[in-house]
Amino acid sequence: MPVTGASQPATSPGGAHGLEGAYLRCRNLGMRLSRQRRMVLELLWDEKDHLSARDIFERLNARGRNIGHTSVYQNLEALQSAGVIECLDRATGRLYGYRSDPHSHLTCLDSGTIQDLDVELPAELLQQIERATGYRIESYTLSLCGRRQD
Numbered sequence: 242m243p244v245t246g247a248s249q250p251a252t253s254p255g256g257a258h259g260l261e262g263a264y265l266r267c268r269n270l271g272m273r274l275s276r277q278r279r280m281v282l283e284l285l286w287d288e289k290d291h292l293s294a295r296d297i298f299e300r301l302n303a304r305g306r307n308i309g310h311t312s313v314y315q316n317l318e319a320l321q322s323a324g325v326i327e328c329l330d331r332a333t334g335r336l337y338g339y340r341s342d343p344h345s346h347l348t349c350l351d352s353g354t355i356q357d358l359d360v361e362l363p364a365e366l367l368q369q370i371e372r373a374t375g376y377r378i379e380s381y382t383l384s385l386c387g388r389r390q391d
């Protein structure tokens with residue numbers, strides 16, 4: 242089962258065109274690319290992590306970017322509802338990530354950090370699921386949890 246971490250060079254992490262691809266998707270959706278919206282997208286692509294609106298606000302301000310918390314939040318919501326970025330609903334609140342394509346997650350049970358993973362299930366297993374459910378599987382995401390082995 243081929244598994245690659247997001248930090249390794251993959252063929253198309255988050256779509257083929259990186260940050261420029263995200264800008265292009267916004268334009269194609271008719272979304273205005275305001276300075277604030279570009280700041281938020283740029284930060285998500287730089288960090289390649291799953292962050293709360295507060296994390297993103299704090300990191301932008303730490304970089305000297307002048308942006309309000311409400312603007313960060315509104316831009317994140319607009320981007321996630323348009324499908325340009327990822328949004329994970331967690332008990333502690335929403336987390337946003339740069340990838341918009343289907344992918345899996347590995348959550349560290351000690352630190353709570355979430356890594357993107359590209360996991361490909363064997364075709365045989367997918368066929369079994371299709372036979373059992375009567376559905377044609379078009380995409381899937383796995384949620385894995387674990388602890389780092391020393």
Ligand SMILES: [Zn+2]
Nearest residue numbers: 327338340357
């Ligand atoms: Zn993710």
